[in-house]
Amino acid sequence: MSELVELRLRDRRISLGARGGDILGYEFGPADRPVDLVFSHANGFNARTYRSILAPLGARWRVLMVDMRGHGRTELPDEVEGRDSWLDLRDDLLALIEAEGLSNVVLSGHSMGGCVSLLASAEAPAAVRSLVLFDPVIIPEDKGPPKPEVLNSPLAVGARNRRAVFASKVAVVEAYRGRGAFRAWSEDMLVDYVTDGFRDTDDGQVTLACKPAWEASNFTSHGQDPYDAFDRSVCPIHILRAEVGSTCRVDDQIDRLTQGGRIRIETVPGTSHFLPMERPELVREALEAAMRA
Numbered sequence: 001m002s003e004l005v006e007l008r009l010r011d012r013r014i015s016l017g018a019r020g021g022d023i024l025g026y027e028f029g030p031a032d033r034p035v036d037l038v039f040s041h042a043n044g045f046n047a048r049t050y051r052s053i054l055a056p057l058g059a060r061w062r063v064l065m066v067d068m069r070g071h072g073r074t075e076l077p078d079e080v081e082g083r084d085s086w087l088d089l090r091d092d093l094l095a096l097i098e099a100e101g102l103s104n105v106v107l108s109g110h111s112m113g114g115c116v117s118l119l120a121s122a123e124a125p126a127a128v129r130s131l132v133l134f135d136p137v138i139i140p141e142d143k144g145p146p147k148p149e150v151l152n153s154p155l156a157v158g159a160r161n162r163r164a165v166f167a168s169k170v171a172v173v174e175a176y177r178g179r180g181a182f183r184a185w186s187e188d189m190l191v192d193y194v195t196d197g198f199r200d201t202d203d204g205q206v207t208l209a210c211k212p213a214w215e216a217s218n219f220t221s222h223g224q225d226p227y228d229a230f231d232r233s234v235c236p237i238h239i240l241r242a243e244v245g246s247t248c249r250v251d252d253q254i255d256r257l258t259q260g261g262r263i264r265i266e267t268v269p270g271t272s273h274f275l276p277m278e279r280p281e282l283v284r285e286a287l288e289a290a291m292r293a
Contacts, residue, residue, distance in 0.1 A: 009026040009027070009028055009048075009051065009055075010026065010027045010028060010031070011024070011026060011027075012024065012025045012026060012027050012064065012066075014066075014096055014099055014100065015099065016076065016092060016095040016096065016099060017095070017099070018095075019076060019091065019092055019095050020076050020077045021074075021075040021076045021077065022074070022075045022076070023066055023067065023068075023069075023074050023075075023076060023092060023096055024066070024067050024072065024073040024074045024075065025047045025064060025065050025066035025067055025072075025073075025074075026047055026048060026051070026064075026065050027062065027063065027064050027065075028054075028055055028058035028062075028063055029057065029058035029059075029060070029061050029062035029063050030058075030060075030061075030062055031062070033062050034062065034102070034103070034104070034105075035062050035063075035064050035100065035102055035105055036061040036062050036063065036105065036106060036291050037054075037057070037061060037062075037063045037064065037105065037106045037107075037108060037287060037291060038064045038065075038066065038093070038096070038097075038102070038105055038106070038107050038108070038117075039054060039063065039064070039065045039066075039108045039109060039113070040066060040068060040089075040093065040107075040108070040109035040110075040112075040113030040114070040116050040117055041065070041067070041068065041071065041072075041109065041110060041111075041112075041113045042109075042110045042111035042112055042113055043111060043112040043210075043215060043218040043219065044071070044159065044197075044210050044215045044218075045071065045110075045193060045197070045210075046067050046071050046072030046073075046193065046196040046197050046209065046210075047065035047066055047067050047072055047196070048065070048072065048192045048193070048195055048196040049189060049192050049193040049196075049197070050065060050110070050189075050192075050276065051065070051188075051192045052186065052188040052189055052192065052280070053189070053276055053277070053280040053283055053284070054283075054284070054287075056284060057284060057287060057288065057291075061288075061291055064100075066093075066096065067196065068089050068092065068093075068112075068113065068116070069088060069089055069092050070210055070211065070214040070215075070218075071209060071210045071214075072196040072197065072209055072210075073196055073209070076092065078211060078214045080213050080214060080216075080217040083217055083221050084221050084223040085221050085222065085223030085224045086112065086115060086116055086119065086218070086221060086222075086224045087119070087223070087224055089112070089116045090116050090119040090120050090123070090224070093107075093116055093117070093120040094120050094123055094124055097120070097124055097127050102127055103126070103127050104127075104129045105127060105128060105129055106128075106129050106130050106131070106132060106287065106290045106291055107120060107121055107128050107130075107131050107132075108131065108132040108133065108134070108287060108290075109133060109134070109136065110134045110135065110136075110275075110276050111134070111135055111136065111137055111247060111273065112136075112137050112218055113136075114133035114134055114135065114136025114137070114239075115133075115136045115137045115138060115224070115226055117131055117133060117136075118131060118133060118136060118138075118226055118229045118230070118233065118237070119224055119226065119229045121229065121233045121235055121237075122228070122229035122230075122232040122233045125233065125234045125235065128233075128235050129235060129290075129293075130235045130236040130237070130238070130290045130293065131233070131235060131236070131237040131238065132238045132240075132286050132287055132290045133237065133238070133239045133240070133248075134240050134275050134276050134283060135240070135241045135242045135246055135247055135248055135271075135273050135275050136226075136239060136241075136247070136248055137226075137247045137248070138226045138227075138247070138248045138249060138250050139222055139226070139247075139249055153219060153220070155219045156216045156219040156220050157216075159212050159215040159216040159219055160212050160213065160216045161212070162208065162212045162215070164207050164208045164211075164212055165201070165205050165206070165207045165208075166198070166205060166206050166207075167205055167206075168205070168206060169194050169195065169198055169206050172194045172197075172198055172206065173190055173191060173194050176190060176194070177190060181274065184272070184274055184277055184278050185274070185277050186277075189277055196209065197209055197210065227253065230257055230263065235262075236262055236263075236264075236290075236293070237262065237263045237264070238264045238266070238286055238289075238290065239263070239264065239265045239266065240266050240268050240275060240282065240283075240286060241265065241266070241267050241268070241275075242267075242268065242271045242272050242273050242274075242275050243267055243268060243269050243270060243271050243272075244271070244272050245272050245273050246267075246273065247273055248265070250265065268282065
């Protein structure tokens, strides 16, 4: 691959005022209709990663994908000192909803982005039409300081030790292609991730846009309570979780959560935590159904 593909998306820069800066992302679909869908990405990724998965929806729907704090092109502060939850990410999403005057919108996300969407829906019931969550991170609230096994989990340690600097974005693609978490990814998905996942440095190299310390912080900061958000939300919720290695750990609560039918939890056979990359057509079907409802 001699160069990275440039894609035609509408750039979005939205000021979050008191939140400390601007949140950036992309938009596609008819510009003359209200935003139908806001999509939030997984920890360590960025909005553009999901471009090839979501772009076909733009034939009818207006879709906004945003880079969360500490990721991609977003310019919000990413200090980890004293951080113990994802409530800062929740409040960024709530500020975006307010800044854009969104209403009757579907919130969706993958992994951390799914959990953050759930947390936001509980605080803004009048604005959120429904939720579609892809293997969201759902674990019980854990008050108090993080336990050593969380601080030193393989995910957190791996994030802290992740190689941050490469010679070029092309070199990153070559290094990642077909390896580790990227084994099931298409070339477009990988190129999209790298395009906004790395930033140029003054010495002509590229470095991770999501700093290793910030990625690790997201793996260790779980002071949020998703079960409280489930209870306080009022909109329909559709969860598609992985069959293998799911981060949606709700088995002991599944009967309570799904009682009444407002919350649907579906395990997708043959999928891992990277369900959106493995089953993009299923992602689009679920989102289409939510936006048509």
